[in-house]
Amino acid sequence: ALGATAFAGVKLGHMWINDDLDDIKYEVDRVFYHFAKKEQERRKVVVLGSGWGALSFVRKLDPSQFDVTVVSPRPFFFYTPLLVGSTTGVVSPGAIIEPIRDNVPNCDFLRVHCKDVDLEEKKVHCDTGLTLDYDHLVVAVGAQPNTFGIPGVDKYGRFLKEIEHGRALRKEMLDIIEQAEVANASGDLATVKRLLNFVVVGGGPTGVEFCGELSDFIKQDLKRRYPKIADHFQVTLVEALPGLLTMFHKSVGNYVQDHLASQGVDVKLNAMVKEVEPEKVHLKTKEGVIDMDYGILVWVAGVGMRPFTRSVCEKIGKENGQTDRRGLLVDECLRVKGTKLGEVFAIGDCAVSGKPPTAQVAYQQGKYLGRMFRLGKEHLISDPEAAPFKYCHQGTMAYIGDSQGAAEIDPNAFIKLGRSSVTDHMWWRSLYGDTDQLRVMGPAGFAIWRSTYFSKLFSSRNRWSVASDWLRTGMFGRPASSSA
Ligand code: FAD
Ligand code: NAI
Numbered sequence: 001a002l003g004a005t006a007f008a009g010v011k012l013g014h015m016w017i018n019d020d021l022d023d024i025k026y027e028v029d030r031v032f033y034h035f036a037k038k039e040q041e042r043r044k045v046v047v048l049g050s051g052w053g054a055l056s057f058v059r060k061l062d063p064s065q066f067d068v069t070v071v072s073p074r075p076f077f078f079y080t081p082l083l084v085g086s087t088t089g090v091v092s093p094g095a096i097i098e099p100i101r102d103n104v105p106n107c108d109f110l111r112v113h114c115k116d117v118d119l120e121e122k123k124v125h126c127d128t129g130l131t132l133d134y135d136h137l138v139v140a141v142g143a144q145p146n147t148f149g150i151p152g153v154d155k156y157g158r159f160l161k162e163i164e165h166g167r168a169l170r171k172e173m174l175d176i177i178e179q180a181e182v183a184n185a186s187g188d189l190a191t192v193k194r195l196l197n198f199v200v201v202g203g204g205p206t207g208v209e210f211c212g213e214l215s216d217f218i219k220q221d222l223k224r225r226y227p228k229i230a231d232h233f234q235v236t237l238v239e240a241l242p243g244l245l246t247m248f249h250k251s252v253g254n255y256v257q258d259h260l261a262s263q264g265v266d267v268k269l270n271a272m273v274k275e276v277e278p279e280k281v282h283l284k285t286k287e288g289v290i291d292m293d294y295g296i297l298v299w300v301a302g303v304g305m306r307p308f309t310r311s312v313c314e315k316i317g318k319e320n321g322q323t324d325r326r327g328l329l330v331d332e333c334l335r336v337k338g339t340k341l342g343e344v345f346a347i348g349d350c351a352v353s354g355k356p357p358t359a360q361v362a363y364q365q366g367k368y369l370g371r372m373f374r375l376g377k378e379h380l381i382s383d384p385e386a387a388p389f390k391y392c393h394q395g396t397m398a399y400i401g402d403s404q405g406a407a408e409i410d411p412n413a414f415i416k417l418g419r420s421s422v423t424d425h426m427w428w429r430s431l432y433g434d435t436d437q438l439r440v441m442g443p444a445g446f447a448i449w450r451s452t453y454f455s456k457l458f459s460s461r462n463r464w465s466v467a468s469d470w471l472r473t474g475m476f477g478r479p480a481s482s483s484a
Helices: 002-017 021-036 052-060 080-088 163-185 189-195 205-225 227-232 250-262 307-316 359-374 426-432 443-455 460-476
Strands: 043-048 066-071 076-078 097-099 108-110 114-118 123-126 131-133 136-139 197-201 234-238 265-268 272-276 280-285 288-293 296-299 344-346 395-401 404-409 438-442
Touching: 043 052, 043 131, 052 066, 052 359, 080 163, 080 205, 114 307, 163 189, 163 227, 163 296, 189 197, 189 227, 197 205, 197 288, 205 227, 205 234, 205 250, 205 395, 250 265, 250 395, 250 404, 250 438, 395 443, 404 443, 438 443, 443 460
Parallel strands: 043 066, 043 136, 066 108, 136 344, 197 234, 197 296, 234 265
Antiparallel strands: 076 097, 114 123, 123 131, 272 280, 280 288, 395 404, 404 438
């Protein structure tokens, strides 16, 4: 009895820490549901993807209820918030990935690309010629970098969306620095300057975080290792809009802009990339078109629909409600519009649900759908009045370099006990004015960013590896070889 009580205590504590109070209610529901439930045939669920949305969905399912197959070309989950750090070597890529098979032990995993869906016959076709039947299909294939059709971006731009992008970018950056050292030895200063101009396109969180990490790398490691070319390192951030980090309050964007400038980043606002050539980028600015030489151009200008998602949209058709160019339109229960109720769902970046394409949204959507399935509420899901998905925004945060961060947190998201909202109180208004958000910038923002993303890592193995990588970087600096 003591052991059982201790186990229940640890389980409750774990759920509480993980901000999962709702789960307690669902666990209780599930136990009672199992008592009441009669033996039924396990229905086939096919999940497309192995990212944030797919994994949080599958982890919530009860495998005794469903026959689950996860289909994805990527046999691991990877923790996107620390991808930028892996490009400079603060963390190693291996520390932020987690094998899918360790996380979905009761499901089948098939490493294939889904190519097509037959919505009438309820079949998915994969690139190896494999065909799978489903009763329920969950599309969680994410998004891909958006080039907006700008000439040269596909060919000469470098992306930062997948783990392979991070690895390739790191290798190329270090190779270019070695080339610059050789050019310097030959006295070719123009080439040195061009090679060492790292142009980052996109002042959203990925672009800002990359500029922050890169300027740290340059200041703390590269200038010391390459003293002869140290003065020529340059990071240029190009953004089409008049400010950075537009999902934050304007004051945060202004702070980040000043901070990056103080770190030596040349921030160019109101500058839109029009064309990219092998060594030159053309920018449209208020003053006219500017040409800029670059050594490497990192394209982090937002995400768009994958060709697979587009083909599903086209298959369903505009006449049946698929009218959005960003992804699959879903209703408030994440059912894909224009498909039979309860058959096809979409979550995460490939779904258009009125929420931003973030891990936070994908994770919560996966969890919601998994709970619905786990509770045996697929009947509810095919019910036009099913309980809708409710998003709880917990905050937005980004690393901005030099051990500083920017965080915007909604304190009400952490109060789940039915108390009145924190920001309704007079003391809040007198301290923070007319806002529901707590904004923290500087070293405190960094502490919040780091501790939050550390606590959200998927496994203890990841936490151990990331903590030791951070310690290694703090003590010995970042590895300087492209093979490390
Ligand atoms: P993904 O996680 O991209 O997963 C898609 C999966 O589908 C992958 O496994 C892929 O291999 C698979 N797939 C693709 N095509 C097919 C196919 N045809 N058939 C089968 N499977 C397929 N969000 C935050 O909230 N906070 C952050 O700090 C944050 N930081 C980020 C940092 C970076 C550098 C980037 C790029 C993104 C960041 N995001 C962050 C956004 C976040 O990563 C995405 O919103 C999130 O990954 C979306 O999850 P998803 O499950 O929809 O897609
Ligand atoms: P984004 O869409 O947030 O930002 C892209 C930026 O590029 C925009 O500001 C846009 O104006 C600019 N841009 C587009 N085309 C351009 C052009 N031709 N020339 C110059 N600038 C151009 O994209 P990002 O940063 O890749 O993020 C993608 C998603 O992932 C977002 O939803 C974001 O919220 C999420 N994310 C969240 C993070 C966090 O919370 N810390 C970190 C990274 C990503």
